[in-house]
Amino acid sequence: MSTSAPVVETAREGRSAAGWGSWRFVTQNFYVRRLFKALVTVWVVSTIIFFLIRLLPGNPVEQYISRLIETQGMDYENARMQAAALFAIDLDAPLWVQYGEYLGNLLSGNLGVSITSPGTPVTAMIGRFLPWTLFSVGVGLILSFTLGILLGLMMAYRREGVLDHVLTILASIVSSVPNYLLGILLVVWLGVQWKVLPIAQMRGTMSPGVVPAFTFVFVYDALYHAFLPIFTYVLTTIGNWMLSMKGSTVGTLGEDFVTVARARGLKDWRITTAYVGRNAALPLFTQLTIAIGFVVGGSFLIETIFQYQGIGYVLGSAIAQRDYPVMQGVFLVITMSVILANLLADFLYGWLDPRIKVS
Numbered sequence: 274m275s276t277s278a279p280v281v282e283t284a285r286e287g288r289s290a291a292g293w294g295s296w297r298f299v300t301q302n303f304y305v306r307r308l309f310k311a312l313v314t315v316w317v318v319s320t321i322i323f324f325l326i327r328l329l330p331g332n333p334v335e336q337y338i339s340r341l342i343e344t345q346g347m348d349y350e351n352a353r354m355q356a357a358a359l360f361a362i363d364l365d366a367p368l369w370v371q372y373g374e375y376l377g378n379l380l381s382g383n384l385g386v387s388i389t390s391p392g393t394p395v396t397a398m399i400g401r402f403l404p405w406t407l408f409s410v411g412v413g414l415i416l417s418f419t420l421g422i423l424l425g426l427m428m429a430y431r432r433e434g435v436l437d438h439v440l441t442i443l444a445s446i447v448s449s450v451p452n453y454l455l456g457i458l459l460v461v462w463l464g465v466q467w468k469v470l471p472i473a474q475m476r477g478t479m480s481p482g483v484v485p486a487f488t489f490v491f492v493y494d495a496l497y498h499a500f501l502p503i504f505t506y507v508l509t510t511i512g513n514w515m516l517s518m519k520g521s522t523v524g525t526l527g528e529d530f531v532t533v534a535r536a537r538g539l540k541d542w543r544i545t546t547a548y549v550g551r552n553a554a555l556p557l558f559t560q561l562t563i564a565i566g567f568v569v570g571g572s573f574l575i576e577t578i579f580q581y582q583g584i585g586y587v588l589g590s591a592i593a594q595r596d597y598p599v600m601q602g603v604f605l606v607i608t609m610s611v612i613l614a615n616l617l618a619d620f621l622y623g624w625l626d627p628r629i630k631v632s
Contacts, residue, residue: 307619311612318612322604323375326597327368333388333595375601384605385598389591395602398587403569403606405478406576406583409499410568413506418561420507421514422554426545428515429522429553440515448512453574456505460578475501476580501579502572510564514557522553559618566614570607 334356341352378385384395424444428437464472475498479485483494496503525531526549534544572585580586584603591599 304620307616311616314612315608318608319379319601319605320372322601322608323372324368326600326604329592329595331595333597336595337389379605384602387596387599389594389596389599395598398599399584399602399606402582402587403584405499405581406569406572406585408495409502409576409581409583410506410572412499413503414510414561414564414568416503417507417511418514418557418564421511422518422550422557424511425515425518426522426550426553428519429526430545432519432523437519441519444512444515446512447508448510448516450509452505452509453578455509456501456575456578459501459505470501472501472579478582499581502575502581505575505579517557517560518553521556522549525549525553528552559621562614562618562621564614565617566611569610 334353337356338349338352341347341355342349347355375385382396384399387393387395387398390398424440428440431437460472463469478495478498479491480494480498483491485491531544531548534548539548569584572583573588574585575581576583576585577589584606587599588603590596591603
């Protein structure tokens with residue numbers, strides 16, 4: 274018995290050390306901490322979204338009842354009975370019960386069913402309209418980032434010149450104009466006053482009769498309908514990339530490795546591409562990962578103005594009709610995109626600079 278006691282104690286110490294080692298790995302590992310923080314953020318934001326949308330004045334049942342009374346002349350009781358049979362949600366249930374059902378469905382990957390379009394799952398609506406938003410905003414973001422990098426590089430090499438002053442003024446102007454205001458101006462000027470573009474024909478995401486396929490006709494038609502949103506995204510974001518790239522390039526030009534490269538007799542284009550451009554653009558790539566997270570959320574007003582049927586357009590309709598499941602689902606997608614982008618930026622920072630993981 275005396276010989277078994279030390280063995281038992283040693284086993285306990287071993288299990289304790291193993292448990293402490295596992296907990297220490299969770300708390301001190303850079304990537305695990307960031308992932309845990311992202312999951313907690315998703316839960317907190319989802320909870321805030323759930324309660325905030327229920328603070329909006331009116332609900333879908335009341336709006337539907339009012340519409341039946343105004344359009345069909347029904348009395349309140351009959352209109353309420355029809356609304357109760359139509360909507361697949363019990364808004365009279367206690368809020369904590371609704372919240373429990375919401376979390377349970379969320380953990381099982383069920384975002385619910387639209388209460389203004391009975392029988393239509395929210396995931397199906399998101400899967401149908403989200404690709405159009407990713408297409409329009411994604412193309413606009415790539416174009417603005419690429420053009421901003423090139424123009425910012427030119428501004429840095431021609432600093433204090435005429436080109437630098439002109440581009441700096443233009444970049445400052447376009448970056449200070451809100452995207453929704455520019456969208457309204459484009460509709461008024463190009464579509465109404467000057468009649469340069471057929472705004473009415475460019476609404477929607479596809480023309481009637483066009484079949485989605487990887488063909489020239491479909492790609493051209495998709496770009497035709499997405500032209501104004503893409504153009505708006507490019508104009509309102511390119512200024513920030515230009516100014517950021519200019520500042521980063523000016524700082525890189527003063528580095529010692531650039532001086533050494535010139536002393537070695539390397540050609541200017543080689544120094545610009547392999548030394549200056551690559552190192553100056555590196556901080557902007559981390560900003561790009563964060564900007565990608567706002568791709569979904571930044572489409573709300575633009576898609577509403579141009580009647581471009583993406584996820585932002587769906588969100589606007591859901592807010593107007595108080596479609597709670599659709600609002601919750603779209604806001605969750607927006608939240609997830611921002612959090613995943615920040616998580617990617619954290620991982621990228623940690624990979625580029627190991628000192629961040631130590632701190």
